[in-house]
Amino acid sequence: MTNPMAGRRDFGEEILAARDRIESGIVHTPLEFSRPLSEMTGARVFIKWECEQFTGSFKLRGALNKLRSMTPAEKAAGVVSASTGNHGLAISHASKLEKVALKLFLPATASEVKRRKIEELGVAVESYGTDCGKTEVHARAEAARTGRVFVSPYNDWDIVFGAGTVGLEIARDVPDVDDVIVPVGGGGLIAGIAAALRAFRPAARTVGVEPEASAFMAASVAAGRLVDIAERETIADAVAGGIEPGSITFPLYRELVGRTLIVAEAAIANAMALVFRTHGKIIEGAGALPLAGLLGSAGAFQGRRVVLVVSGKNISPDRFREVAGIG
Numbered sequence: 001m002t003n004p005m006a007g008r009r010d011f012g013e014e015i016l017a018a019r020d021r022i023e024s025g026i027v028h029t030p031l032e033f034s035r036p037l038s039e040m041t042g043a044r045v046f047i048k049w050e051c052e053q054f055t056g057s058f059k060l061r062g063a064l065n066k067l068r069s070m071t072p073a074e075k076a077a078g079v080v081s082a083s084t085g086n087h088g089l090a091i092s093h094a095s096k097l098e099k100v101a102l103k104l105f106l107p108a109t110a111s112e113v114k115r116r117k118i119e120e121l122g123v124a125v126e127s128y129g130t131d132c133g134k135t136e137v138h139a140r141a142e143a144a145r146t147g148r149v150f151v152s153p154y155n156d157w158d159i160v161f162g163a164g165t166v167g168l169e170i171a172r173d174v175p176d177v178d179d180v181i182v183p184v185g186g187g188g189l190i191a192g193i194a195a196a197l198r199a200f201r202p203a204a205r206t207v208g209v210e211p212e213a214s215a216f217m218a219a220s221v222a223a224g225r226l227v228d229i230a231e232r233e234t235i236a237d238a239v240a241g242g243i244e245p246g247s248i249t250f251p252l253y254r255e256l257v258g259r260t261l262i263v264a265e266a267a268i269a270n271a272m273a274l275v276f277r278t279h280g281k282i283i284e285g286a287g288a289l290p291l292a293g294l295l296g297s298a299g300a301f302q303g304r305r306v307v308l309v310v311s312g313k314n315i316s317p318d319r320f321r322e323v324a325g326i327g
Contacts, residue, residue, distance in 0.1 A: 012199030014157075015164035015192070022064045022162060025097055027053050029166075031173040031307070036278040041294055043301040046174055047279070048309045050166060051287050055117075057238070057312030058166055058189055059090035059153070065162030066151050067091075067098045075100045079149045082106070082139035084132050085114025086238050086312050087153035092121040103148070105139045107132050111237060113316040132241035154188030155247040163189045167196025170307050177204050178304040181290035183311050184208040184217050184260070185239030187249030193309065194256035205258040209293035211236045211268060211285075216243050217253060218260045226250055235268045235285035235323050238312055261293035268292050273324040275310070284315040285323070 030049045037045040050058040067075070078101030081091045088104055095102040105128045106115060118125055128138045136152070143150035152159060166189065170180055180197060182190040194206035210218055213232035220226045226243055234240050243250060271288035274295075275281055290308035294301060320326065 010199070011164070011195040014161045015168050015196050015199065018061075018065045018158070018161040019165045019168055021068045022061060022165065025054075025064050025094075026061055026165075028169055029053055031170065034278065037291070041298040041301065043294065043298065043304050043306045045294070046177075046305070046307045048166065048170055048307050049281075051281070051283050051310045051313035055086070055089040055093045056314045057086040057090065058163060058309075059086045059312075060093060061165050062156075062159035062162035062188060062192075063087065063090040063094040063151065064097065066156060066158040067094050067100055069158045070100075070149060074149050077148050078102065079151050080105075080139050080143035080146070081151040081153070082132070082136040083110070083153055084237060084240065085111045085118075086314055088118045088125070089114060089121075089314065091151055092118050092123040095123070096121060103142065105135050105142070107135045111314070113319070114314050117314070133244065136244060152244070154186030154249055155244050156188075157248065159188050160192045160195070160248065160252070163192030164196040165192075166309065167193035168200060171197060171200035171204075174305060174307055175201065176305055177201060177307050179205045179207055179301060179306045180309065181207045181209060181261075181293055181306060182309045183236070183239055183286045183289040184210045185241065185286070186243055187217060187247065187253050189309070189311060190257060191249045191252035195252065198256055206256060207293065208253070208257050208260045209289040210260060210262050211239065211289065212262050212264050214240045215262050216241070217250075218262055220250060221254060221260065235265055235272075236289055238284060238286035238314070239289070261297055263289060263292040263296055267296055269323050269325070271295065272320065273326055276324060276326055282313060282315065282317065282320050283310050284312045287311045287313060
């Protein structure tokens, strides 16, 4: 397998540089010990509330790192991006901070609450297709046609480095962490966190969790190459969709992530409801994946210090009540 680190500076240095670059524009999100979840699972469970980040998800870290890494000429030309929602919110917010023009494409299937929040930021949103992968291909072509930089939701070193600052914060806030359980979509978040742990807490394991309805990474790892699968609708819409051919996140995942857990839709809904009952927080389906994975494999984490990365909270109250059976 090609070494994904080849030709890069030390990944720890890259993540530290990203932290310095973006820290004025992000929140060092809370990390809380969960007594009820610890008693329930037999692990010492901590929750990284990345859902409390500006724009409601971890995505701002990578988007802001990307824009702040661009040259003045690139910023002047503007950027193009595509998203199912959370990255769209993040790049919209980051583009306002950096005064960079943005053209954003969303698939028609994007969540209405996320689309509305993006439009409230004053960004012109265009719909294209019903599959996020095809939407990204279209957006890349538009960027090439107009001479703008395309900002990928995950397939970009600066996006990965920015996401890696979550792992840096975890390593510093829980220096004896044994396992970090992370949602998996395109792989940017988990690749960054896993690389940060390799640099700053090498004894820790990074564990990925995917919804059974959209487990592209697990299928690809099993095949040894990126593969397509028959995808179904999932509550965890923020991680839905395939992985772009040639993505840097796939070899990073294969090298750095120790295990992948796959969870059913009912398990995700149960985890969303449980977080609400135990901590009073509304989180989106993707953010509930780590808890769903832990609950389904609790025996593997007995007595270990486990951090669950709750990646986002962008779900409408009505949809949350419907899915989680609350109220």
